[in-house]
Each structure stands twice: as structure tokens, then as C-alpha cells.
Amino acid sequence: MKKAAYEQYSEQLRQKLTADPRVLGLVALGSMAQQDYQPDEWSDHDFFVITIHGVQEDMRQDLSWLPRAEEIIFHFKETEHGMKVLYADGHLLEFAILNEDELQVARLNRYRVLLDKVELTSNLAELMLSTEDFVAQSRRSPNHCFAELLMNILVGVGRHARGEYLSGRQFIKTYALSHLLKFLREHDSAENVQLLDNLDLLRRFELVFPGLGAEVNEILEKESLTAAEELLAMAVREFRPFLVEFPEAAVVQVQQAIVRAKQAEGEDL
Known part of the structure; x- marks a missing residue:
């Protein structure tokens, strides 16, 4: 996916989730976060969708909230919270749908908040610190x-x-x-x-x-x-x-x- 198309998809996703009353936040991860490196033509869209309680599985089952949902050719539930979605043009999405409580079990390093309806900033900063602690504790001599x-x-x-x-x-x-x-x-x-x-x-x-x-x-x-x-x-x-x-x-x-x-x-x- 070319850079302009990549940015366009990110913005379309942000706009759709902004209008969705089930959604509290959108957090870009990896290349999508655009922190230490930028997305290229091989980059997928990697993100967290933070929701109110009780809607997560419905959103995993019904993907109409995604941009260009009619172009999706394959998808599956990879983990308890995570999904992979493939479009007809070969573009890949990797995302997790979590409520605020479930967010606490996630691991997080590079991220960028694209949508925040409930002041998620402090929670995300704490989550990144806990991830760094987890990595540090896993180090061996x-x-x-x-x-x-x-x-x-x-x-x-x-x-x-x-x-x-x-x-x-x-x-x-x-x-x-x-x-x-x-x-x-x-x-x-x-x-x-x-x-x-x-x-x-x-x-x-x-x-x-x-x-x-x-x-x-x-x-x-x-x-x-x-x-x-x-x-x-x-x-x-x-x-x-x-x-x-x-x-x-x-x-x-x-x-x-x-x-x-x-x-x-x-x-x-």
C-alpha cells in the first residue's frame, strides 16, 4: 500500500470509529504509530480499538465498522482479543478489540493515540511502563x-x-x-x-x-x-x-x- 493510501485508510478508520458510540479509543501500533520509523508499502495496519463493555465480540464478528468492509476476503480470530483481516488488494490488518479493563493485560511499546474519548493517555503510559518492566524482568545473564x-x-x-x-x-x-x-x-x-x-x-x-x-x-x-x-x-x-x-x-x-x-x-x- 502506497503512503498516501495508507494515510487515507488510517484517517477513514479514525473517522468511522469516532462516529461509533461503542468505541472509546483508537491506538496505532508499530509502523502505524509513526514513532521511530514510517510505514512503507509492506506495512500493515496494527492497532487497538478500545470499547465500552460488552461489545467486543460483536465487533469481532461483524466487521462492517472497518473501512471498505465489502473488500475483505479473509479474516480470523487470532487470540482472545485479536483479529487478522485481509483485503482483496493484499493489505493486512492486525488489531485487538478490548474494553478498558482488558487493556491492562496488553503489551505496548510504540504507540500513537488517534482517538481518545475518555482520557486514555495515562493508562497507555502506565501500560508502556509495565511492558518495559516485563521485558526487563525477562532478561537473563x-x-x-x-x-x-x-x-x-x-x-x-x-x-x-x-x-x-x-x-x-x-x-x-x-x-x-x-x-x-x-x-x-x-x-x-x-x-x-x-x-x-x-x-x-x-x-x-x-x-x-x-x-x-x-x-x-x-x-x-x-x-x-x-x-x-x-x-x-x-x-x-x-x-x-x-x-x-x-x-x-x-x-x-x-x-x-x-x-x-x-x-x-x-x-x-
Whole structure:
């Protein structure tokens, strides 16, 4: 969706909800919030609709309150409060419909209030602070992250070696990777660190850390055992300066497991 059409849709949505007596507020999220970055042609509309009590499910079932509702070709209820909606032109909406009480269970980082009939500002500010506290409490020490990464690689290599390729790939390229990215986001300095999304490890990582992002993407293109080997080497390089006691023996064991799995795979060819 082009920028002008994107802005037009946002305004049409705001106007329709302004006239809807069930609606108390509209909060733009992500690119729609236009805080640290602007929407582009790939951006969806991501938002919260805050309502009076008792109308949320009706609004999820009957989407006539959305602009161009007649052009909707697909929609489904993704979570208790959330919906995804697809238009005939390929444009995607991701939104949640919540009353004021339900809003308190949501997570919120970047946002912009487009409609506020009941002074939601203070509630939203508190919600963003509680989200930041939640993220801070979920942080783990470098030692813990490295330990998790090591064991994820070891398990992944074992799964791959016994022919469980999907599970092995998941442990190596998803679980182990997540601990590396979490660590890099928290310990590597960057000029544009505000572009990162504290609720999604992967979002805009390459924009903030272009060198590291390119290295990780190159590793992920490789088959699982080589990816495990190179991901481990990268992790050792990045983590070592931050670990009080480096688990050398454990690293060697994981490296040897990779070698054994590669040898076994070669013998099967």
C-alpha cells in the first residue's frame, strides 16, 4: 500500500470509529504509530480499538465498522482479543478489540493515540511502563544465555544426527539463535538502537546491526550442521568477553558432537 493510501485508510478508520458510540479509543501500533520509523508499502495496519463493555465480540464478528468492509476476503480470530483481516488488494490488518479493563493485560511499546474519548493517555503510559518492566524482568545473564545456546545446539545436532531434521533445525536455527540475538541486542552498542522492538527479537535487527545481521543470515542459509558449527563459533566470539568463567570443556564437547554428526552423515552418503 502506497503512503498516501495508507494515510487515507488510517484517517477513514479514525473517522468511522469516532462516529461509533461503542468505541472509546483508537491506538496505532508499530509502523502505524509513526514513532521511530514510517510505514512503507509492506506495512500493515496494527492497532487497538478500545470499547465500552460488552461489545467486543460483536465487533469481532461483524466487521462492517472497518473501512471498505465489502473488500475483505479473509479474516480470523487470532487470540482472545485479536483479529487478522485481509483485503482483496493484499493489505493486512492486525488489531485487538478490548474494553478498558482488558487493556491492562496488553503489551505496548510504540504507540500513537488517534482517538481518545475518555482520557486514555495515562493508562497507555502506565501500560508502556509495565511492558518495559516485563521485558526487563525477562532478561537473563550472559552466562545463562550462553548456556541455553550451547545446550540448544547440542540437542539440535543430536536430533539432526538421528534423522529428526525438522526438530534439529528448530533447535539450532531458532532456539539457539534466539539466545544469541537476545544477548547481542542487550550488549552490542549501536547508533539506532531505538529502532529495535523490545517485544520481537528479530524486528529491524539488520538495520541496527548490519554486520552482525548479515553474518547471521549467511549462517542460516547453510545446512543445519554447518550452521550449528558457525553459530557456535560466532557465539564463542561474542560471549567470551562477557563471561566470568568461560565453559571451555562444554564448548569442546558440543564442537565434538558436531564433528561426529558430520562424520556420520558423510558415511551415510
